[in-house]
Amino acid sequence: MPGPDTIQNDELFDAEFLDRLRALFLRLRKRKQLRRKGIQNTPSTGFTREFKDFRHYTPRDDYRAIDWRLYARLDRLFIRLYEEIQEFHVHIIVDTSASMIEPFPEKRSTSLKIAVALAYMGLVGHHRVSLYSASEKVDDPPPPLKGQGSLQRVIDFASGLEYGGLTDLETCFQEFNPNRRRYGIIFVISDLYGRDVDEAREAIRHASAWPGEVHFIQVYHPWEEKPDVEGEIELLDVETQEHRRLWFTPRDRKRYEERYKLFLTDIEQACQSRQIDYQRWRTDYPFDEMFLELLSRGSALSSGNS
Known part of the structure; x- marks a missing residue:
């Protein structure tokens, strides 16, 4: 039975959400067809071959491609055609510290929807997908998943994540070691x-x-960006349980909003200086448009196989 900090599968990932994922995939595929390939041609990417069709053998074809079993049945020569599939390893790390659920559970639901949507795009693109939870450290993931049939396992994993504890970003990212054998x-x-x-x-x-x-x-x-509060308040750090009582004036609120904006800007600039893609995602932003924006800024996942 799920614990108090887990969710039921159908609470977030109902049929409507899955239909939206399929629609998003089709929109991304259409965009892909309208532009030339870019980052997907990285030389460090692995390739796999997937059977596509048969056609009649001609003298110019490689005889090694002949399907001899089919010849034995039909007494005619056919060759097997294959499609070359570029295969990536998609790693999705979800922050499961206490601040991702308290006091705003919308942060949890938004982050899990993003994670499942990204995993779905990886699975339908013939890539390997690994999911991780992180708070004080990055937990060991289940084995990598492949194929659209693994979507339910992704949903089960996301639904079963338990939230709580401290955030130790530095330790998490220092210890995280993704597979170097595949891009x-x-x-x-x-x-x-x-x-x-x-x-x-x-x-x-x-x-x-x-x-x-x-x-x-x-x-x-x-609310974290623009808190609607004034007067005497008590603050609680949901990760350390530290309390602080103070008087919050309109001037304090303005200073807080400026500091929070600066915090977001600092994070963005730190990512840009390290060639890391960065996106702000407020929980009230429209999911579909934000997700399309995320994958339309040059990600190899958006130019995946279809």
Whole structure:
């Protein structure tokens, strides 16, 4: 039975959401057909061959491609045609620290939807997909998944994640070691809250050493950006349980909003300086448009196989 900090499969990932994923995939495939291939031609990418069709043998064809079993049945020569599939390893890291669920559970639901949507795109693109949870450290993932039939396992994994504890971004990213044998596409989904901005910068520095293409998706709630509060308040750090009582004036609120904006800007600039893709994702933003934007900025995942 799921614990209090887990969710039921159909709470987020109902039939409507899955239909939207399929529609998003079709929209991305259409966009792909309208532009030339880009980053997908990386030399470090692995390839696999997938059977596509048969056609009649001609003298100019390689005789090694002849299907002799078919010849034995039909007494005619056919060759097997294959499609070359570029295969990436998609790594999806979901922040499961306490700040991702308290006091705004919308951050959890948004981050899990992003994770499942990214995994879906990886699976239908014939890539390997690994999912990780991270708070004080990055937990060991289940074995990599492949094929559209693995989507339910992705949903089960996301639904079963338990939230709580501290965030240790620097340790998480320093210890994370994705597979170097296959070109990686790495997505980090987090509010990027730590002890201070310097911790986030150090974490980003470690992430820049990961092999492959790295994306940071910073999820936050509108209230965190512009708190609608005034007067005497009590603050609680949901990760350390530290309390602080203070008087919050309109001037304090303005200063807070300026500092929060600066925090977001600092994170973005730190990512840009390390050639890491960065996207802010507020929980009230329209999911479909934000997701298309995420994969339309040059990600190899958006130009995957179809």
